[in-house]
Amino acid sequence: MANRHKQKGxxxxxxxxxITLLVLFLGVGVYSLVNMFNxxxxxxxxxxxxxxxxxxxxxxxIGKADAPVKIxxxxxxxxxxxxxxxxxxxxxxxxxxxxxxxxxTFAPFQFMKPEPLVAGMAxxxxxxxxxxxxxxxxxxxxxxxxxYNKLPEGKAADFLVDLIKKNIPEVSAEQVAxxxxxxxxxADVEADNKYVESLGITGVPVVYINGKMATDAEINNxxxxxxxxxKELGGK
Numbered sequence: 001m002a003n004r005h006k007q008k009g010x011x012x013x014x015x016x017x018x019i020t021l022l023v024l025f026l027g028v029g030v031y032s033l034v035n036m037f038n039x040x041x042x043x044x045x046x047x048x049x050x051x052x053x054x055x056x057x058x059x060x061x062i063g064k065a066d067a068p069v070k071i072x073x074x075x076x077x078x079x080x081x082x083x084x085x086x087x088x089x090x091x092x093x094x095x096x097x098x099x100x101x102x103x104x105t106f107a108p109f110q111f112m113k114p115e116p117l118v119a120g121m122a123x124x125x126x127x128x129x130x131x132x133x134x135x136x137x138x139x140x141x142x143x144x145x146x147x148y149n150k151l152p153e154g155k156a157a158d159f160l161v162d163l164i165k166k167n168i169p170e171v172s173a174e175q176v177a178x179x180x181x182x183x184x185x186x187a188d189v190e191a192d193n194k195y196v197e198s199l200g201i202t203g204v205p206v207v208y209i210n211g212k213m214a215t216d217a218e219i220n221n222x223x224x225x226x227x228x229x230x231k232e233l234g235g236k
Contacts, residue, residue, distance in 0.1 A: 051211040055195060056107050060127060060134040063103035069096070069232045072105045074196055074206040077119035077141045078112035078149055082205045086142040088222050089207075093229075101233055106138060109196040109204055110189055117189045118156040119148075124185035125176040126168065133171050140167040157181070 054072050071093070075082035096102035110120040119141060126137045140163045141148065151159055157180045164173040179185060207214040210232055218225045 047213070049212070052199075052208065052213075053211065054107070054208060056105050059105050059107045059192075060123070060131065060138070061103055061105045062132075062135055063097040064100045065103060067097075067100055067103040069102045069229060070105070070208075070210055071102055072107055072208040074107045074109050074201060074208075075204045076109055076112050076116075077123075078110075078116070078145070079204050080145070080149075083142045083145045085205045085207070085219065086138070089219075089225055092222055092226060096229060102229070106134075107196065108189065108192050109201065110193060114151075114153045115156040117186060118180060119160060120189035120192065121180050121183070121185045122157070122160045122164070122176055124188055125179040126164065126171050128179075128185075129171045129175065130168075133168050136168045137164065140164070 056072055059072075073082075073085065073090075075085065090104070093102060093104055097104055108120045108123065110116045123134060123137055127134045141160070144163060148156070148159055157177065161173045161177045161180075164171055164176055205219065207219055209218075209228060214225065214228065218228050
């Protein structure tokens with residue numbers, strides 16, 4: 001099974017209550033009910049054999065728009081497993097991206113505490129100033145994630161602004177600080193989260209290759225991931 005950080009939300013509580021009530025008052029077999037939720041009840045977006053038309057037009061992209069392989073990562077900047085994907089898989093993707101074979105999109109799902117929305121708001125501010133600079137932000141946050149995750153409540157914005165000052169000179173760190181303080185992009189980040197939740201996704205990272213969810217083996221193993229890419233490319 002792929003390593004993913006899970007979101008704890010209302011959906012889980014609702015399901016538990018629903019199952020409990022049915023057991024108490026209807027006396028139906030619990031096993032069959034749970035099986036329904038875990039198979040036929042799943043959204044198409046979380047079934048590896050389904051092709052999904054993901055709505056990620058506004059998200060950060062790198063690579064040619066007409067690349068034959070489109071990869072979408074759904075991740076959280078605080079998620080250690082997402083950092084592992086960045087450190088191992090994303091590094092291996094660069095030759096494919098640079099040669100025009102792959103377009104890579106990062107779609108944020110910012111739910112990990114403390115201050116889950118701050119990195120998403122900072123990312124939106126960076127993109128508003130310079131779309132290409134987002135990828136420096138992506139690298140900088142994951143490269144410094146250990147320190148970032150040790151911060152006490154209320155320190156995330158200052159840490160991220162300082163990272164931008166040190167790593168992204170083409171972006172105004174002062175403007176990013178203002179945008180975070182004013183919650184300029186808070187609604188956008190919340191909308192991103194709501195969309196991901198609508199797909200039935202509760203943990204990250206989740207990766208799609210040409211609209212199909214990558215398998216656990218492909219997320220956990222770089223060579224398996226590259227084998228899938230080469231298969232999708234078909235010698236192109």
